[in-house]
Structure formats: C-alpha cells, structure tokens
Amino acid sequence: MATKPGLTPEQFLAEVLTPERSRDTGHICWDCKHFKPVQKGSKFPPADTIGWCTMIHWPFYWCITDANVVKKCYAFEKGIYTTKKK
Numbered sequence: 001m002a003t004k005p006g007l008t009p010e011q012f013l014a015e016v017l018t019p020e021r022s023r024d025t026g027h028i029c030w031d032c033k034h035f036k037p038v039q040k041g042s043k044f045p046p047a048d049t050i051g052w053c054t055m056i057h058w059p060f061y062w063c064i065t066d067a068n069v070v071k072k073c074y075a076f077e078k079g080i081y082t083t084k085k086k
Helices: 009-016
Strands: 035-037 049-053 063-065
Touching: none
Parallel strands: none
Antiparallel strands: 035 049, 049 063
C-alpha cells in the first residue's frame, strides 16, 4: 500500500478510514482531535452512536449519540479529522 510522505498517524487514519455518519449531524466533535467516529460497517455500537470522545469518560458524552447534539465542549481541541472525500 502506497502512502503519502509526511502524513502524521492522525492524518493517515483520517484519509483511509470511512466513518458511518457524516458531519451533517451538527456535532462540534467532528473538528476535535479526541473524537473517534464509528467506522462504516461496524456492528458493535448502538445505531444512534456516531463516535466516542477519548478525552471525556463515561458517563459524560463518552459515547456521542445522534440525539444529543454537542455544540460546546470543555475538552475541545482543534483536530485534523475530516471525512473522506468521494
């Protein structure tokens, strides 16, 4: 597998992994470096889970659901995650 030179591990993962949901959910989490989205085809999480926050642990938004839209977060840090362009 050929990789682009100069990519950080986070940038590489953002390019190769396809999330189940899109940024259209309205969560600020998509721009955070601590957000880990549910990957396409995953059978593990409940249907309404869009991802996990690795900074804030259960029960405070560890699992980020589609119903509770996160607009502001004290643990937010600008990240590089972007959805894969088609």
